[in-house]
Amino acid sequence: MDAFTSTSKTASNEGFGRFVVEVASLLTLVTVKKLAVLLNFSPAEIDIIERDPIPGYQFLSALREKGFICEESISPLIDSLNSSDLHGIAENVMKSFRRNITRSHPQRDLTSDIQGKKEHFLKEIRETYEDICNGVQPVPYLRQRLMCVDNVFTDSGLEYFHKQGGTTGEGMWGKLDSYNSIFIDPRFLQAMVFLILGEPGYGKSTLALQYAYDWCKRSLSSPLKEVEILIFLRLRYLKGLASIFSAIKQFLLPCDSRLSESDIEDIILNCNSKVIVLDGFDEYLSSDNANSDVTKIISRQMFRDFRVILTTRPSSIPTRLSYKTEKLRLIGFDKQSRERYILKAVVDCNSEAAAKIVQRLQQNPVLADICQVPLFFVMFAHLTYEKETSFDSVLDSVTSFFRYVVSCFYEHIQIKTGSYNTATATSRCATTHHQLNKLAFESLQGKNQRLVWRKDTLIEKIGKIKYNELVEIGILVEENVMTIVDDPGTSAADHIQRRTDVTFYHKLFCEWYAAHYVADYVTGPYASNLQKFFELLSPFSLQYVYRIACGLNPAAAEKIIHYLHSIEGGDKFAILCILEQTGKVDKIKDIIRRMCSQGIIISGHESLLLQRSTMQLLEIAGRNEIPIEYLILSNCLQSVDLATGSIRITSGLALSSKTPVSLLQISMTNREITEDEAIAILEFSSMCPSIRGLRYWGCVPPVSFRCGSTLSTLKSRGATVWWRWDEYSPRYYLNLQSGRWENICDQSEPTANDFEQMPRGSRQES
Numbered sequence: 001m002d003a004f005t006s007t008s009k010t011a012s013n014e015g016f017g018r019f020v021v022e023v024a025s026l027l028t029l030v031t032v033k034k035l036a037v038l039l040n041f042s043p044a045e046i047d048i049i050e051r052d053p054i055p056g057y058q059f060l061s062a063l064r065e066k067g068f069i070c071e072e073s074i075s076p077l078i079d080s081l082n083s084s085d086l087h088g089i090a091e092n093v094m095k096s097f098r099r100n101i102t103r104s105h106p107q108r109d110l111t112s113d114i115q116g117k118k119e120h121f122l123k124e125i126r127e128t129y130e131d132i133c134n135g136v137q138p139v140p141y142l143r144q145r146l147m148c149v150d151n152v153f154t155d156s157g158l159e160y161f162h163k164q165g166g167t168t169g170e171g172m173w174g175k176l177d178s179y180n181s182i183f184i185d186p187r188f189l190q191a192m193v194f195l196i197l198g199e200p201g202y203g204k205s206t207l208a209l210q211y212a213y214d215w216c217k218r219s220l221s222s223p224l225k226e227v228e229i230l231i232f233l234r235l236r237y238l239k240g241l242a243s244i245f246s247a248i249k250q251f252l253l254p255c256d257s258r259l260s261e262s263d264i265e266d267i268i269l270n271c272n273s274k275v276i277v278l279d280g281f282d283e284y285l286s287s288d289n290a291n292s293d294v295t296k297i298i299s300r301q302m303f304r305d306f307r308v309i310l311t312t313r314p315s316s317i318p319t320r321l322s323y324k325t326e327k328l329r330l331i332g333f334d335k336q337s338r339e340r341y342i343l344k345a346v347v348d349c350n351s352e353a354a355a356k357i358v359q360r361l362q363q364n365p366v367l368a369d370i371c372q373v374p375l376f377f378v379m380f381a382h383l384t385y386e387k388e389t390s391f392d393s394v395l396d397s398v399t400s401f402f403r404y405v406v407s408c409f410y411e412h413i414q415i416k417t418g419s420y421n422t423a424t425a426t427s428r429c430a431t432t433h434h435q436l437n438k439l440a441f442e443s444l445q446g447k448n449q450r451l452v453w454r455k456d457t458l459i460e461k462i463g464k465i466k467y468n469e470l471v472e473i474g475i476l477v478e479e480n481v482m483t484i485v486d487d488p489g490t491s492a493a494d495h496i497q498r499r500t501d502v503t504f505y506h507k508l509f510c511e512w513y514a515a516h517y518v519a520d521y522v523t524g525p526y527a528s529n530l531q532k533f534f535e536l537l538s539p540f541s542l543q544y545v546y547r548i549a550c551g552l553n554p555a556a557a558e559k560i561i562h563y564l565h566s567i568e569g570g571d572k573f574a575i576l577c578i579l580e581q582t583g584k585v586d587k588i589k590d591i592i593r594r595m596c597s598q599g600i601i602i603s604g605h606e607s608l609l610l611q612r613s614t615m616q617l618l619e620i621a622g623r624n625e626i627p628i629e630y631l632i633l634s635n636c637l638q639s640v641d642l643a644t645g646s647i648r649i650t651s652g653l654a655l656s657s658k659t660p661v662s663l664l665q666i667s668m669t670n671r672e673i674t675e676d677e678a679i680a681i682l683e684f685s686s687m688c689p690s691i692r693g694l695r696y697w698g699c700v701p702p703v704s705f706r707c708g709s710t711l712s713t714l715k716s717r718g719a720t721v722w723w724r725w726d727e728y729s730p731r732y733y734l735n736l737q738s739g740r741w742e743n744i745c746d747q748s749e750p751t752a753n754d755f756e757q758m759p760r761g762s763r764q765e766s
């Protein structure tokens, strides 16, 4: 029994009765009928209400009988008023409830019963989590088919950063068995803060929600069943809120909860095992000041006995993190995760239907790479299943994928409303959204990202028609939120207010519209100081904005790629942008030439998409006879196939011997190279007419090579073969006559002992 029920049984009915009478006068017949339908009243029940001389009273009595309202809570009534956009009435109902019920419970002393309050608090936050967990929408327009996170969540792989270099920040990523490992793996016994990183759409919020679900349901398989309290907060809503207790009250408790912020503080102090999940630091960045509670929590100046899970994009890591922080990252969906997702969330275990979806994905390798990103894959899988048609083969870039997805949304809604024809679907989808594009761009700027708007403000900016359309499609999502108004002079009854806020279905949709703005702006008449313009949006935090802008407009691509090429670390990114342009590279040949002249690296740590894009860049270079100064294959060698003249890298992609590379470097610091591999690489190099140099780095090649014809081919071409352990060790070159290594300084041959003594184990990449 909780603190409220223990006293409410003795509470006078008077207060509640007065409340019912007051509220009955606020509810007209039209309102009552609307609410009754929302609350699933039967036609017969509605008929009785309609016939009553005071329908509001009859309706409230029925609500009371059905248990929808009682002295403890009137949430269903408030929620249905809010979802009918009757916010004014909802507020007045709340005021009446507070006025009458509080007055009729003068003896209610919550502080005297902390245990009761705790139970009540846990019950209330569990209910909130249940609502959120049951509202997962894999595709925006499928609102009628909300799913429970547990029915879609696929444990796709979490890696943790294993520190090796003390304070130097060196280390390696290793895979964890499951998302629950952070609570049970002995390596994390001391860890108090878990920083979970993930690129856009990689599933940070979904994972955070799954933790909330496991705790809420006390899932038997979850270590969270032992945890007494779990606080789950989405940081984007906490902007401007300094107090965590205020945030908990505002976002986790029902609007009519009688627990105060200080109650919450007491309850939390009195809990034993505690976890707090803070989702989306990247959307909170601007509020990251030393005085905010969130900052204090993640730096462990507050809630020290909490285990903290913080999710963010890799480009937005908090500066004030506790030294007891473990870094983890989400790695996206591999083939197995994708298949598991389809079976679990799309086809209801129908393996034949699942195979069809997988087959469609495999038909297009670029699409398969894009679908490493769970957000994209999930939309692909559901749309493919829904539409029963193959995805068009022109889906060869993120831009074309997004364009297709958005057009599916429009098409769907038109079919639903009976207004569908291909022409209108396409033209409505292609309609320019200048205001929305601008708003999206501005909302992503700098550290002041702002991804939630008030409904009225947004309507004012983009117009009611467009607004309604985007809400109907599901690209914009309305949310009822409770706010606490602390302005001087605010009466107690007005302290808590409700309003409708709006956000994008997913941040990537905001980036999609912002990309349109970028593409238009940089090719428009006002594009004078582009450097300054680009600095407004960091390309590294918002890669999709730039990639999509390139895909939308080749002229914009030219400018963006020029800019990326001029900034540190922009080259790799520029490759992704180049590939968004679906093959037309004439205008950027000079940039490709410059990139190739500076050398290209393919690393095993990179995403499959980046590897594929880099490979495509090499192909473009080959087709256009652009020489590549050097190519480093770093920790990504899989095998060498001499029959086809190719090197296969770990992602499964192949490098052809026709690639016009001058110097090839094989860096292997993650494992030893075998003798057969080293010889095969040498033979591969002899097959590449352009190769003038081969370098082995960080590995121990064979003592000698006995492949006379290969060596003489290389010699006749004037090629040199080098070997070096690391930048501090001696450099050896291969005598192409004898097939033996010689020290470059004194021509001495390394002894067998020298080879033996080479340190083994993982080292830093060159």
Ligand SMILES: Nc1ncnc2c1ncn2[C@@H]1O[C@H](COP(=O)(O)OP(=O)(O)OP(=O)(O)O)[C@@H](O)[C@H]1O
Pocket: 137, 138, 152, 153, 154, 155, 156, 198, 199, 200, 201, 202, 203, 204, 205, 206, 207, 280, 313, 341, 374, 375, 376, 378, 506, 507, 508
């Ligand atoms: N592990 C998963 N299991 C099932 N679905 C997932 C998973 N991860 C992501 N998804 C799907 O991808 C969508 C996007 O994921 P989510 O919003 O969690 O990404 P995010 O990393 O938080 O993105 P962002 O950084 O852009 O906010 C989800 O709505 C969900 O449909």
